[in-house]
Amino acid sequence: MSHLAAKFLIKQVLHKPSSVLGLATGSTPTGTYENVIEDHRKNQTSYEQVQTVNLDEYVGLTPTDPTSYRYFMENNLFQHIDIKAKNTHIPNGKANDLQAECSRYEQLLRELGVDIQLLGIGRNGHIGFNEPGTSFQTKTHVIELAESTRKANARFFDSLEQVPNSAITMGIDSILQSKEIILLASGKNKANAIKQLASEQIDKFFPASALHQHPNVTVIADREALTFCDNTEKLQTV
């Protein structure tokens, strides 16, 4: 699964060396990044001209905080490839004026234009940090995290209390502006979300369903995440 997802990113970069890659955090894409790093070492795929934009960042965490998404990206990808630090973009969760930071980030997304966006999915169907009920028209914004999301992400922190209450996230509309989208889902705890996504019903309370409005989305899921999908004949298996 990770190998296939990495192939999408590598192919994009080989086709257009100055690609803009939209990246995600969480456990799911770590294998993808490992494959990208391995390919960089073996085949010298270069990221010198690549720009990256990340989906989201917790409010209140510094870039050097090991639980921040900036730290995650540095550790899991950036420091292992030849990307330029100035070309890696993540919302600043420590900005004094969070609204101004959201506008700056949205403007940046517009200027760069994302070629391919990698997404994970929350158990409640969130994409980025867009929680159920978020309007599909949203641009980059500050969001209050659902209690279930804070609990799901508590494993990265020492305790639940340390999980920030809010985050800056690309909006659903910001995500839909990407030319291509790859959604990754792994494990049984994503099976309900993938079942709901496969039902093709568009529902504001299931944010990932907005992806049905995009013309170029690929879902890469493992067998466990597909446990409750009865219409897998529509899916391409690899």
Ligand code: GLP
């Ligand atoms: C977080 C991130 C999402 C990610 C989700 C699932 O909430 N903001 O971008 O998709 O977690 O994470 P995991 O892959 O660890 O299950």
